[in-house]
């Protein structure tokens with residue numbers, strides 16, 4: 540059997556590192572992508588086993604040219620991934636006018652443009668081989684507007700909508716796109732987003748390893764969408780039947 544590779548973005552910590560761990564256990568060689576060289580090195584050490592090949596690539600995926608650079612580097616190594624995990628993403632907490640625009644644009648580029656570009660660049664290679672799995676990491680934030688994290692929620696709505704149509708278009712040709720929607724998960728995400736979760740959030744936190752395992756299972760089962768956790772499944776179903784104003788009033792209490 541030929542050597543199988545997985546590219547995981549945001550693989551230096553949190554959900555991405557756990558996705559990489561699950562893929563390594565399933566025998567995939569890994570390309571780990573993130574910005575911090577030292578965190579990538581720690582991830583590589585943590586995942587290393589005798590037969591596993593691990594390549595680390597340091598890139599800021601929020602820069603417009605980064606996705607093409609990543610593909611150039613994997614091409615140069617002769618790597619065509621069977622799996623792409625588009626996980627790298629950040630949040631940005633605060634009222635819109637009071638949050639610096641560059642931070643918001645960086646989030647928008649990372650959470651959407653980079654994910655779209657990598658889906659296009661690697662997805663076409665997968666289609667040529669009639670085989671490939673893409674896991675897009677969105678969020679339960681995708682299912683309703685979220686005051687004080689409005690643009691973040693909007694980026695994740697885009698990911699859900701985009702992934703589902705991508706999956707529909709190419710599943711018959713052997714390439715699937717599964718969108719994973721985690722709810723609150725214990726990672727550095729909230730620190731990076733400058734948001735201190737209250738008691739309500741903390742009680743609902745899942746661990747990154749459980750979220751990753753469920754997400755990777757859903758991807759290999761070629762599921763269209765997977766919401767992690769029973770409570771989160773209920774929370775994402777509910778907004779269809781409730782006025783948006785009511786949802787936003789309730790959200791404000793936990794997000795402010």
Ligand SMILES: NC(=O)c1ccc[n+]([C@@H]2O[C@H](COP(=O)([O-])OP(=O)(O)OC[C@H]3O[C@@H](n4cnc5c(N)ncnc54)[C@H](OP(=O)(O)O)[C@@H]3O)[C@@H](O)[C@H]2O)c1
Pocket residue numbers: 548549550551552553554555572573574575576578598599600601626627628629630649676677678679720721722723724725726727728729731747
């Ligand atoms: N934690 C939650 O509650 C939660 C809930 C729903 C969805 N999610 C989603 O899950 C995904 C992973 O988040 P997480 O919770 O695991 O957060 P995390 O622990 O902060 O991990 C984020 C990862 O992305 C990398 N990253 C950040 N900015 C990057 C950039 N510009 N270019 C390349 N890599 C970058 C980070 O490494 P470097 O800093 O070294 O670049 C790190 O490896 C995100 O898409 C997030 O929106 C998280």
